[in-house]
Amino acid sequence: MSRERLQALRETLKQQGVQAFLVPRGDEYQNEYVPASDERLAWLTGFTGSAGMAAIAAEHAALFVDGRYTLQAQQQLRDQPIEQESLSMDAIADWLCEQLRPGDALGYDPRLHTELGLATLKKRLNERDINLRPLEDNPIDAIWRDKPAPPCGPARPHPLAFTGEHSADKRARIAAQLAERRADALWLPNPEVCAWLFNIRGTDVPHLPVALACGLLYRDGSATLYLAAEAVSEALLEHLDNDVSIVNDKSELFTAAQRHHVAKIWVDPQITNCWTLQQLRARDIELLQERDPVTRAKARKNPVELAGARAAHERDGAALCEFLAELPDAVAASAADTPFGELEAAGLLRAKREQREGFQDDSFDAISGYGPNGAIVHYRVSRESSLPLKPEGLYLIDSGGQYPDGTTDVTRTLALGDFPAHAREHFTRVLKGHIAIATLHFPKGTCGEQIDAFARKSLWDAGLDYAHGTGHGVGSFLSVHEGPQRIGKAASGVALEPGMILSNEPGFYLTGQYGIRIENLVFVKESDKHHGFLEFETLTLAPIDKRLIDTGLLNEAEKAWLNRYHRRVRETLLPLVNEKTQKWLHEATETI
Incomplete structure (x- = not known):
């Protein structure tokens, strides 16, 4: 299908007098999630990730994605005539400079780009006498025959x-x-x-x-x-x-x-x-x-919004625990004619959330990855890709809910049975990084990039790392990925301030075997210990799988944090869950 669409697009570009065209994954509002009517990148290439850019030239086409989507893009592109490259404006510029000649024009839809986002590309192309030309009409819209109508639901x-x-x-x-x-x-x-x-x-x-x-x-x-x-x-x-x-x-x-x-x-x-x-x-x-x-x-939540976030996380945590308590039985009952796979697991968790007061929607498509699919950082399960869950190996579930009083986002990695021995060390090193962020005290004015290394140190000690940020901002019944605050290697220049909600999600991914991520949401508050300092308070309530922990790698302070966290999870959620989950919750939060 993409071959025909690429050819149709190239014919349209000739009519508009340009030799190449940029296709971003976005809409005119620069939303991360976009209406179906703006899913031009997915329509053209088949790639469904939340970030990416395609460049289409007369003879060649390329899809540029970041480290989160490397494996996903490989799977979705398959044998299409589209090259896969790393996402950066320099990489896009290099590719276009190879495809275009002096005097050529690169077309773009000015509604889908920012001047800041195009600045590097414009400079590089100008140096080669290649014109960056805004187009009045998006050429994809001219060939997308069954393009959905823009949404216009009630505000x-x-x-x-x-x-x-x-x-x-x-x-x-x-x-x-x-x-x-x-x-x-x-x-x-x-x-x-x-x-x-x-x-x-x-x-x-x-x-x-x-x-x-x-x-x-x-x-x-x-x-x-x-x-x-x-x-x-x-x-x-x-x-x-x-x-x-x-x-x-x-x-x-x-x-x-x-x-x-x-x-x-x-x-x-x-x-x-x-x-x-x-x-x-x-x-x-x-x-x-x-x-x-x-x-x-917007990023600095007021007391009402923080109280709402706490309440939403209690209901969400109860739903997640009921899911986790039922998961082993669902996996054990899976059969060839009625498999219980990644897709069914995500559906079960969605059903548990739907039973909770105020639930409106998932805050993003659940990342439900078993075994090798868990190693795809932003894996999106489909009927075709869904693996059946077995009573062995690791399963990663990253999901969240939208409630009128708050937005949630939580990741847990679970042992479904026997698992590779080295996974325990990997999991524990990720946990150490998670605890390092959760317990950190830092001076006011500190930016997210200044604390990112605390999450990675234990992995770095073993020569390991992960190719995504450690934390993103989260809205109040708004986007699950909110700026300007973040924790990551890249410089943001944004100081963390009281009331900001962020994720705390270090991870590790072994291609072809498993993925590990432990994610809680936290918010920034004044430090209880040091004047002029800040700290985090954890919002998410869900047990961390003790079967995957090498307690010998944890120091006493880390063990104490985990035990305090599990005690809080147990005391808060026991009254909110069914009898089966109460028994599971007692076992899952036992002291180590």
């Missing part, structure tokens, strides 16, 4: 009981920063920013409870919000005060900016697409290009 108010702050107060708080920066307006580039600022949620994006929206916030705290007409209800209009006007056409946002005499607008270059910047410049509006203040404010 609904998100109650104060969950947000902890009125939208008007949020807008006033952010507007005060506009006055300080002498900007007339702030561009609100994506649905997450709008969802937080206006206290609204929706169903337009898989696993992300938002309505497709963007807008403008003015210095006086008033705003213009874009929503599709079908998304607007009387309840929403009542929820939004008279200081918020709604438009149903994105171009009306630029008209509104002129009507409000906006001469200088604050835009975040990391999340504002090229097309928007082009529209603003065409109207002679000065651009203040700095990090969006809403994103940072």
Whole structure:
């Protein structure tokens, strides 16, 4: 199928006068998860990961993916005429410079890219006299005959009981920063920013409870919000005060900016697409290009949001424990005619979450990987790939839920029976890194990249590592992958602040054999021990498989942490689970 689609795309590129084209995995809002109508990369290549870029030239095509998706891309590309490369703008530039000649043009859809994201590529291509050309129409849309319609579900108010702050107060708080920066307006580039600022949620994006929206916030705290007409209800209009006007056409946002005499607008270059910047410049509006203040404010959860996160994790932990308690029997009962595999396991966990109060959706597609599939960091199980679970080896389940009071994300690695002896050392070294982050005290102003090595040290001591970050930010009934906070090797320049929720998820992956990851969510708070320092409090509640631990590798402080954690898990969850799970929970949390 991809051969025909590639050929059709190349014919369209000829008609548009370009010799190559970029196909990102994204939409105009730079969402991680995108509506089906924006899954152009998957439609063209078959690759379904959440990050990647394809480059299509006259004779060759390439898919660029990062370390999380190396194995997945190999499986999904199969024998298609598409090369696989490592994802970086330098690598993309190198490949394109080999494919294109001076005077050629590389086309791109300006709605799907940021200028910052294209800067390296533009510089490299300019050096070779290759033009980077924005296209008015995306050529894939011209050949995607059964392309789904864009979603436009209802936008609904998100109650104060969950947000902890009125939208008007949020807008006033952010507007005060506009006055300080002498900007007339702030561009609100994506649905997450709008969802937080206006206290609204929706169903337009898989696993992300938002309505497709963007807008403008003015210095006086008033705003213009874009929503599709079908998304607007009387309840929403009542929820939004008279200081918020709604438009149903994105171009009306630029008209509104002129009507409000906006001469200088604050835009975040990391999340504002090229097309928007082009529209603003065409109207002679000065651009203040700095990090969006809403994103940072959203990352710092208030007491109501943190209380909601705790409550959501209790219900989610109870669901996960009931799943874990039933899993051995389900595996034992698996038969050739009725196999219980990775897909069925993910379905069982989903069913357990659906029984819990407030459950809305998975926060992402569960990563349910048995044996070698567990070594694929962001593996997505399908009917074709699903392996039957057997009472042996390791099984990795990474999943989460969306609840009105919080978003969860948890990974557990389990022994289903006998397993390779070296897996115990690998698991324990991952656990040591997890505990190192969980127990860390660090001075205020510390960034995530400054603590990442604590998670990796035990693995590094054995000459091992993992090719993904240690922690990502998490929203409050919003994205399970939220910025700007993170823990990883790459520099972020973002200091960790009280109220930020992050994951703590070191791992290890042995290709062809198994994957190991231990993930809890934590939030940043003032240190109980040292003035001017911060620490983490763990939110996730679920036992860590003691069968996989080499206790001889743990020091006394690490054993004490694990025992305290398991005691808290047991005491909190026992009243919330069924009788079978209560018995399992007692055994799973016994002191080591």
